[in-house]
Amino acid sequence: MSLRKPPLDGIRVLDLTRVLAGPWCTQNLADLGAEVIKIERPGKGDDTRGWGPPYLTKPDGTVSQEAAYYLSTNRNKKSVCVDIATDEGAQAILNLARSCDVLVENFKAGGLRKYGLHYEALKAVNPSLVYCSITGFGHTGPYAEKMGYDLIIQGMGGLMSITGEKDDMPGGGPQKAGNAAADLMTGMYASLAVLSALFERSRSGQGQHIDIAMLDCQIAALGAQNLNYFLSGKVPEREGTGHQNLCPYQAFRVRDGSVIVAVGNDSQFQSLCRLLGRPDLARDERFLTNTGRVVHRKALLPTLEAEFLAFGRDQLLSRMERSGVPGGPINDISQVHEDPQVLAREIRFRMPHSHGGEVPMVKNPMRFSDSPVTYRKAPPLLGEHTEEIMAELSQ
Numbered sequence: 001m002s003l004r005k006p007p008l009d010g011i012r013v014l015d016l017t018r019v020l021a022g023p024w025c026t027q028n029l030a031d032l033g034a035e036v037i038k039i040e041r042p043g044k045g046d047d048t049r050g051w052g053p054p055y056l057t058k059p060d061g062t063v064s065q066e067a068a069y070y071l072s073t074n075r076n077k078k079s080v081c082v083d084i085a086t087d088e089g090a091q092a093i094l095n096l097a098r099s100c101d102v103l104v105e106n107f108k109a110g111g112l113r114k115y116g117l118h119y120e121a122l123k124a125v126n127p128s129l130v131y132c133s134i135t136g137f138g139h140t141g142p143y144a145e146k147m148g149y150d151l152i153i154q155g156m157g158g159l160m161s162i163t164g165e166k167d168d169m170p171g172g173g174p175q176k177a178g179n180a181a182a183d184l185m186t187g188m189y190a191s192l193a194v195l196s197a198l199f200e201r202s203r204s205g206q207g208q209h210i211d212i213a214m215l216d217c218q219i220a221a222l223g224a225q226n227l228n229y230f231l232s233g234k235v236p237e238r239e240g241t242g243h244q245n246l247c248p249y250q251a252f253r254v255r256d257g258s259v260i261v262a263v264g265n266d267s268q269f270q271s272l273c274r275l276l277g278r279p280d281l282a283r284d285e286r287f288l289t290n291t292g293r294v295v296h297r298k299a300l301l302p303t304l305e306a307e308f309l310a311f312g313r314d315q316l317l318s319r320m321e322r323s324g325v326p327g328g329p330i331n332d333i334s335q336v337h338e339d340p341q342v343l344a345r346e347i348r349f350r351m352p353h354s355h356g357g358e359v360p361m362v363k364n365p366m367r368f369s370d371s372p373v374t375y376r377k378a379p380p381l382l383g384e385h386t387e388e389i390m391a392e393l394s395q
Contacts, residue, residue: 004371006033011198014096015039015077016084016105016112018046020150020180021214022134023073024187026104029194030076031364031373037096037389038074038380042081045382046070059357066379071359074379075351080390081383090115095393097122097129102194106134109144119209129207130197134190138213148214153182157218162225165240174238186217247293247300248272251330252308259308259316262326266290271323276307351378 011034015026023038023046030036040046052067083089094117097103103122105112112118119131133139136148154160154176164175190212197208219226225236228244236244241260243249248269251258263269266289273282281287281303286296293300308316313329320327331339337348350358364373 006374007368007371008032008034011035011102012100013037013102013104014093014100016093016103016107016117017134018106019048020069020073020183021186021190022104022106023048024184025132025134025190025194026077027073027075028187028191028364028366029102029104031375032366033371033374034102036077037100037385038077038079039082039084039093040079040382042083042383045079045081046074048073049382056353056355056359057357058355064355066353066355066359066381071379072362075361076374076376077380078377078385078389079380079383080386082386084112084115084117090117092390092393093117094122094125096389098126100126100129101198102130102132104132104134104190104194108147109133109135109137109139123207123209127206128201130194130201130210131207132190132194132197132210132212134186134212134214136214138216139211143215150180150183150214151176153214153218157182157215158222158225159218162222162236162238162244164238166238169240172238181221182214182218185221186212186214189217189220242297245294246290247297248304252305254308254316255310255312257313258330259311259313259320260328260330261308261320262328264326268325269293272320272325275319275323275325276304278303278307349375351375353378354381354384 008029011029013026013029013034013036015022015036015038017023017026017038018040026036026038038046048070049065049067051069054068056064056066056068056071058064082092084093093115097117105117110118119133122129122131135144136153137143137146154163155174159181160174160176163177165172167173190210193210193212197210201207224245228234228236239250241251246262246264248261248263251260261272263272269287269290270279270282273279281300285292287293287300311319317327317329329335336342342348345363347363349361349363351361353359359378361375361378363375366373
């Protein structure tokens, strides 16, 4: 079967973003086939180029100036150095925007207006332009002028209040997610918004402005926790690895580590009880249904915790697999990339880098049968494509 072109082949994106939420969005667009022109400050570039160690090591053994953080979010892009604070630089961006389908920026709300690069100005020269603004708090409301960073948004948006152990437990207290969850979720929402606007443009012929706020995205990503609060009036609490609406659905200590047990229905709970040699628990009226187990979790969990300590990790996981009880190990990142399923999916791969060696990458998880994601170029050196793009503008 002959493959079709990538989904966004022929789409051109002007990328005025840096750090994570914006670059995550534009890397998605680039992986989907769009030409992404990343505008960077001369001499310094994206802040994340220096967010190391670790840095990429060159073939000669010397350490480059390309930090892992930057490399993780800028694949398939072209780097162009432009000082937009100068009249010449601002005009170059304006000229580029004439030939682009999408512009993504994450300056402070209204920050590009002083350079004449706000939405209204670019719409005047390119009415079909999809212009996506990513900020901490959006373009309206009392916080519109505030700067937003991932940790701040995780705290303000409620994620930290439901992440971590209870205050009275060892290590208790609010915790941030182990990655930049607010930034990454915002980048994903922005990607979806841009694609939706492009689809709508195919009907109307018109572009539009997209206002993406990190705080909005974090609150939306609380998912069922919002409705738990709306319907009960009770503020959700931290449950460690536990689940507000399912039980047992958490990590349990075993003899040599921990195992995740993810019971999603009553029949799975019955299987778990038989596996543990405690069929009496499945007959207990308090625990017959998930609702009962959630209500009476304080009575159930200590009993289960004691039973799990009789097992080793691999022994328990094997028995759970045979019994149809969902669960799994808690892998560190090294173990993740050694897992046979991960290896079979070939998630880790390498791309040739302009330094002459290769850089390890993680594949985009979007897999298409006939118009696949493409991996055309490793994250670019600072200003690597400035001459190419500027020569195009001069034609």
